[in-house]
Amino acid sequence: xxxxxxxxxxxxxxxxxxxxYILQKQRPFLLHETFHRLFSRRQRRDDEFWAVRDIDxxxxxxxxxxxxxxxxAGKSTMMSxxxxxxxxxxxQVTVTGRISGLLELGxxxxxxxxxxxxxxxxASLLGLCREEVExxxxxxxxxxxxxxxxxxxxxxxxxxxxxxxGFAVATHIDPDILLMDEVLAVGDQNFQQKCITxxxxxxxxGKTILFVSHNADAVKRLCQRVIWLEKGRIKMQGxxxxxxxxxxxxxxx
Amino acid sequence: xxxxxxTVKTHATGNMLVDIWRYRYALHNMxxxxxxxxxxxxxxxIAWSVLNPLIMLGVLVVVxxxxxxxxVVENFPIFLLLGMIPFNFYSLCIAPTTGCIVENTxxxxxxxxxxxxxPVSVVCSQTIQLLFQLLVLGIFLAIFKVPLSWYWLWLIxxxxxxxxxxxxxxxxxxxxNVYFRDVQYLVHSILTVMFWFTPIxxxxxxxxxxxxxxxYWIYLLNPLTGCIDTLRRAILDHLPPxxxxxxxxxxxxxxxxxTGALVFSSKSRELTDKL
Numbered sequence: 001x002x003x004x005x006x007x008x009x010x011x012x013x014x015x016x017x018x019x020x021y022i023l024q025k026q027r028p029f030l031l032h033e034t035f036h037r038l039f040s041r042r043q044r045r046d047d048e049f050w051a052v053r054d055i056d057x058x059x060x061x062x063x064x065x066x067x068x069x070x071x072x073a074g075k076s077t078m079m080s081x082x083x084x085x086x087x088x089x090x091x092q093v094t095v096t097g098r099i100s101g102l103l104e105l106g107x108x109x110x111x112x113x114x115x116x117x118x119x120x121x122x123a124s125l126l127g128l129c130r131e132e133v134e135x136x137x138x139x140x141x142x143x144x145x146x147x148x149x150x151x152x153x154x155x156x157x158x159x160x161x162x163x164x165x166g167f168a169v170a171t172h173i174d175p176d177i178l179l180m181d182e183v184l185a186v187g188d189q190n191f192q193q194k195c196i197t198x199x200x201x202x203x204x205x206g207k208t209i210l211f212v213s214h215n216a217d218a219v220k221r222l223c224q225r226v227i228w229l230e231k232g233r234i235k236m237q238g239x240x241x242x243x244x245x246x247x248x249x250x251x252x253x
Numbered sequence: 254x255x256x257x258x259x260t261v262k263t264h265a266t267g268n269m270l271v272d273i274w275r276y277r278y279a280l281h282n283m284x285x286x287x288x289x290x291x292x293x294x295x296x297x298x299i300a301w302s303v304l305n306p307l308i309m310l311g312v313l314v315v316v317x318x319x320x321x322x323x324x325v326v327e328n329f330p331i332f333l334l335l336g337m338i339p340f341n342f343y344s345l346c347i348a349p350t351t352g353c354i355v356e357n358t359x360x361x362x363x364x365x366x367x368x369x370x371x372p373v374s375v376v377c378s379q380t381i382q383l384l385f386q387l388l389v390l391g392i393f394l395a396i397f398k399v400p401l402s403w404y405w406l407w408l409i410x411x412x413x414x415x416x417x418x419x420x421x422x423x424x425x426x427x428x429x430n431v432y433f434r435d436v437q438y439l440v441h442s443i444l445t446v447m448f449w450f451t452p453i454x455x456x457x458x459x460x461x462x463x464x465x466x467x468x469y470w471i472y473l474l475n476p477l478t479g480c481i482d483t484l485r486r487a488i489l490d491h492l493p494p495x496x497x498x499x500x501x502x503x504x505x506x507x508x509x510x511x512t513g514a515l516v517f518s519s520k521s522r523e524l525t526d527k528l
Contacts, residue, residue: 021526080525083365087522099365107363112290121286124279125366133278153293 010058011097011177011208012082017055018090019077023047051077052232055091061176064209066223066240068216068247073229075212079103079181082210097176097208102126105166105183111155115146115165118154122169136172143198144168160187171198178202181212196221216244269514272367279366283374284381306386309341310334314393326456328489331397335484336453338386339415339477344444346379350423351430351440358528368521372423380416399489407487407494411480414499414506418476421509424517431520431527451475457482457498476502476509 052074059065067075080086081093083103108125109118119140123133141150144164154162167183180199184192199222203209213219219226219240226243228236236243273280292298314330323329353371354361361368387408430436450472452460457478461469472478479494479502486492 080362085362085365086525103363104359108360110286110290112293113286117286117289121279121282124276124282125360125364125370127276127366128278130278130281 009096011061011063011095012057012059012210013094014055014057014078014081014091015094016091017081017088017093018053019051019074019081019086020089021049021051023049050232052081052229054233057227057234057237059208059210061097061208062203062206063225064203064211064223066219066226066244067210067212067229068214068219068226068244069229069235072231074232075229076103076181077232078229079179079210079212082177083179095177098127098174099177100126100170100173100175100179102166102170103179103181105170106162107166109154109162109166112153114153115141115144115150115157118165119169122166123173126169126173128173132173140165140168140172143172143194160191163187164191167195167198171202175207177208177210179210182214184213184215184218216248220244269367269369269518272369273373276367276370280370280374280377283370284378287374287378288381302382302385303388306382306389307392310337310386310389310393313337328397328399331393331399331489332456332485333454334390334393335488336451336481338383338390339411339480339484340448340451340453341386342379342383342412343415343419343477344448345382346376346419347422347426347444348440349379350375350419351426352437353423354427354431354524355434355437355528361525361528368524369517372420372427372517376416376419376423383412394488400491402487402491404487404491404493407483411483411487414476414502415480417510418502418506421506421511421513424513425509428516428520428524431524447475447477451477452481456485470501473498473501474505476505478502 055078067078069075077086080103081088082095083099084093084095085103102122108122110121113121119137120133123136123140124130128136141147144161144167146161146165149157149161154165157165163183164187167187171178178199184195187195196218199209199211203222209222211219211222223240226237226240226247227234228243228247236246288299292301295301297304313333317323317330317333326332350372353375354368357371360366360371426436426440460472460478464472479498479500482498483494483502486494
């Protein structure tokens with residue numbers, strides 16, 4: 001719209017974002033304790049835990065960003081903040097564009113429903129209308145290669161089949177931003193390869209990708225830029241090669 | 254602590270009605286899921302939807318027609334059904350709505366969608382069950398030869414009022430339940446208490462006679478009272494609603510619905526943190 005701006009505004013922006021969790025050692029099991037807390041001036045101290053802190057990043061449209069770091073580094077919190085399932089305690093997260101609203105493949109699949117029914121339910125919860133789901137249905141099944149099992153309840157699926165269906169649904173809702181949290185952990189070599197190909201296609205189509213994985217090779221193949229998180233803060237960020245080299249060098253062989 | 258997060262964009266617009274409309278297909282699938290999950294692996298399947306109310310209401314009719322007959326109230330079995338059905342509807346909606354956020358933790362944490370879909374889908378699928386109950390009621394009305402009348406159409410606004418009340422209470426309870434899981438259990442006790450403070454086995458006229466005016470007014474604050482009274486007047490007596498009973502019911506129902514919507518929309522953002 002505005003011809004004077006040369007660069008497009010970032011599709012995702014974190015401005016000094018922090019997310020704090022209160023670690024309640026025990027839920028208030030009596031109402032009077034809660035009242036006590038509300039009205040007493042002395043706040044009982046619960047332990048605070050900052051899942052992420054002081055995060056300032058911008059992600060441009062079409063960029064693919066990898067997030068690496070150990071367990072509890074804050075990768076998944078970053079994903080949830082981007083998706084908007086949780087709100088930051090401090091700072092601001094701005095996202096402009098349709099996000100693939102799925103933080104975990106196959107989340108929301110109901111074990112008693114068949115593959116077909118789950119595709120419809122999941123895709124519609126992700127915001128697709130009837131026509132869109134019907135248009136995508138065949139392609140979802142083709143991608144998951146579950147033709148013979150599509151009318152079988154999901155509870156009879158293997159974990160690999162479950163993830164295949166989840167991945168197929170998640171990547172068929174045509175988002176601007178694709179969130180992928182440890183998607184390659186399950187599934188055989190063939191399917192992993194297929195997933196990587198599909199994610200690369202997304203990248204080539206100019207979609208934005210946020211990719212979390214412990215698999216450094218996959219991150220290297222898929223992402224131009226990588227952020228290394230440690231204890232909720234950015235330890236290092238930059239081109240994938242550099243950050244991953246530093247990240248993997250610190251790991252025991 | 255500064256709260257500066259107004260610009261986080263989710264798939265929810267903030268306007269409940271708009272969200273529900275935009276996610277109507279998801280709602281449709283959630284209701285379908287509810288039915289499929291409930292009746293899958295049962296040889297009688299969906300027939301239970303009719304059988305269940307038929308047995309539940311039928312036993313009342315049998316007991317109060319043959320064992321414990323009541324000559325004071327005409328068509329006492331029907332009189333009872335007109336109290337039981339609205340109350341059943343209420344309790345069948347409230348119990349699952351209260352737990353709907355907590356039970357769908359995975360959906361809440363892992364998928365972005367307007368949260369209002371969860372309670373609304375529960376209430377919608379119970380409303381479909383209500384239609385089966387009304388069908389059974391129709392059968393008994395025919396058996397007891399209760400004459401048809403245009404007044405029966407009052408049934409529609411009555412259930413609208415009750416739906417508003419359910420919607421509001423459901424949202425309030427579902428929200429509180431995230432903070433205090435005890436609510437789920439408390440609700441069952443409250444429903445039992447409410448059962449006896451709702452004119453199911455007796456009429457509003459008796460309540461008016463036995464209670465002091467102040468207590469009577471408090472009694473009327475339960476919207477189910479007005480709903481049941483209106484139903485009985487319309488279906489059994491062919492009379493329009495009594496403003497004295499339906500008035501407080503309408504006000505309470507609308508008030509509850511507004512409160513519920515406000516509570517739910519103001520808290521729905523931070524609910525995920527507490528799950």
